[in-house]
Amino acid sequence: MITFHDVSKSFITNNGQKIKAVDQVNLTIQAGEIFGIIGFSGAGKSTLLRLINGLELPSSGSVEVAGQNLAQLSANELAKARQNVSMIFQQFHLLWSRTVIENVQLPLEIIGTPKTQSLQKAKELIELVGLAGLEDKYPSELSGGQKQRVGIARALANDPKILLCDEATSALDPQTTQEILELLININKRLKITIVLITHEMDVIQQICDHVAVMSDGRIIEMGEVVDIFKHPQHTLTRQMVQSTGIDMNESLIDLWAQYSNVYPKGTLIQLTFDEQTVDLPIVTALSQKYDIPISIVYAQIHTLKTDNLGKMIIHIEVEEAQLKQLLQSFINAGVQAEVIDHE
Numbered sequence: 001m002i003t004f005h006d007v008s009k010s011f012i013t014n015n016g017q018k019i020k021a022v023d024q025v026n027l028t029i030q031a032g033e034i035f036g037i038i039g040f041s042g043a044g045k046s047t048l049l050r051l052i053n054g055l056e057l058p059s060s061g062s063v064e065v066a067g068q069n070l071a072q073l074s075a076n077e078l079a080k081a082r083q084n085v086s087m088i089f090q091q092f093h094l095l096w097s098r099t100v101i102e103n104v105q106l107p108l109e110i111i112g113t114p115k116t117q118s119l120q121k122a123k124e125l126i127e128l129v130g131l132a133g134l135e136d137k138y139p140s141e142l143s144g145g146q147k148q149r150v151g152i153a154r155a156l157a158n159d160p161k162i163l164l165c166d167e168a169t170s171a172l173d174p175q176t177t178q179e180i181l182e183l184l185i186n187i188n189k190r191l192k193i194t195i196v197l198i199t200h201e202m203d204v205i206q207q208i209c210d211h212v213a214v215m216s217d218g219r220i221i222e223m224g225e226v227v228d229i230f231k232h233p234q235h236t237l238t239r240q241m242v243q244s245t246g247i248d249m250n251e252s253l254i255d256l257w258a259q260y261s262n263v264y265p266k267g268t269l270i271q272l273t274f275d276e277q278t279v280d281l282p283i284v285t286a287l288s289q290k291y292d293i294p295i296s297i298v299y300a301q302i303h304t305l306k307t308d309n310l311g312k313m314i315i316h317i318e319v320e321e322a323q324l325k326q327l328l329q330s331f332i333n334a335g336v337q338a339e340v341i342d343h344e
């Protein structure tokens with residue numbers, strides 16, 4: 001649905017400096033998926049989104065959306081192609097002088113849809129986003145979550161193929177964030193719309209995305225299926241992001257883990273990764289008993305992803321080389337991934 005080939009986008013700042021906001025990005029976003037882009041402020045996320053809706057054109061490389069290279073279209077064709085792509089924002093960007101229903105009708109008005117038709121469509125969308133009964137309210141009378149629902153209804157008015165979300169939940173409290181994310185999943189399923197969302201919160205990626213790209217300084221430093229990225233984050237930044245999410249089973253142990261080399265100067269630290277099939281297994285206790293060795297649980301965390309539950313545990317043992325091999329093999333035989341992260 002969306003393909004970037006070696007895309008770079010540079011800006012010249014007011015003092016003549018050149019900034020590469022997007023730097024040699026290659027990516028493919030499949031039709032119907034929820035694709036997340038995560039990175040810190042200034043990483044280039046918004047610029048990347050604006051390259052998808054043609055608000056920016058690449059300095060080099062090419063962006064293909066629904067089979068069309070945006071840079072090769074005439075102004076008319078580009079305007080038409082942009083009808084396929086809608087966007088929602090952190091600050092909602094609603095028109096304050098218009099009611100809910102008038103806000104939702106706006107994109108239809110712009111393309112000249114007859115009034116009765118646009119009214120009907122807006123009503124259906126307001127119902128879809130859960131705002132039935134609030135059609136005649138003004139944005140100032142709504143909560144943040146309700147405003148974002150209006151933003152979503154308006155974004156869906158011209159039946160887009162792609163919905164871009166620029167930090168759509170960053171201004172909302174955790175409970176409301178949850179509700180909006182559920183609405184986005186619902187829309188993705190019901191309308192088969194491709195969603196690209198950018199965020200600086202790994203929690204958002206964890207909950208609703210199929211694929212994720214991690215951006216830093218305009219580049220994609222890591223990309224893949226969310227479950228794989230959570231299992232094996234490669235880059236330090238990604239590892240930190242993954243660690244920032246999930247439910248920590250024992251928070252006080254996290255500090256301990258940070259200093260594990262001081263606490264456990266000897267022995268071996270092993271990271272175990274449990275998936276949907278193995279997450280309930282009492283394997284650590286079982287193996288500790290079987291081989292009669294003490295196993296300390298240093299750290300444990302559960303990640304609830306869109307499709308899977310993932311458990312991570314770090315254990316410490318002090319055993320002979322041969323027994324270590326045997327133990328690792330036993331974990332693997334049980335379907336639990338075991339990885340030595342420190343060995344003295």
Ligand SMILES: Nc1ncnc2c1ncn2[C@@H]1O[C@H](COP(=O)(O)OP(=O)(O)OP(=O)(O)O)[C@@H](O)[C@H]1O
Binds near residue numbers: 021044
């Ligand atoms: N129109 C522009 N002119 C000049 N520089 C720009 C322009 N747009 C973006 N930049 C610069 O490009 C870099 C990436 O900006 P971008 O807004 O894409 O980052 P971001 O990841 O969305 O950040 P945030 O999380 O703060 O929204 C920044 O250094 C920014 O200052």
Ligand SMILES: [Mg+2]
Binds near residue numbers: 045047166
């Ligand atoms: Mg941004």
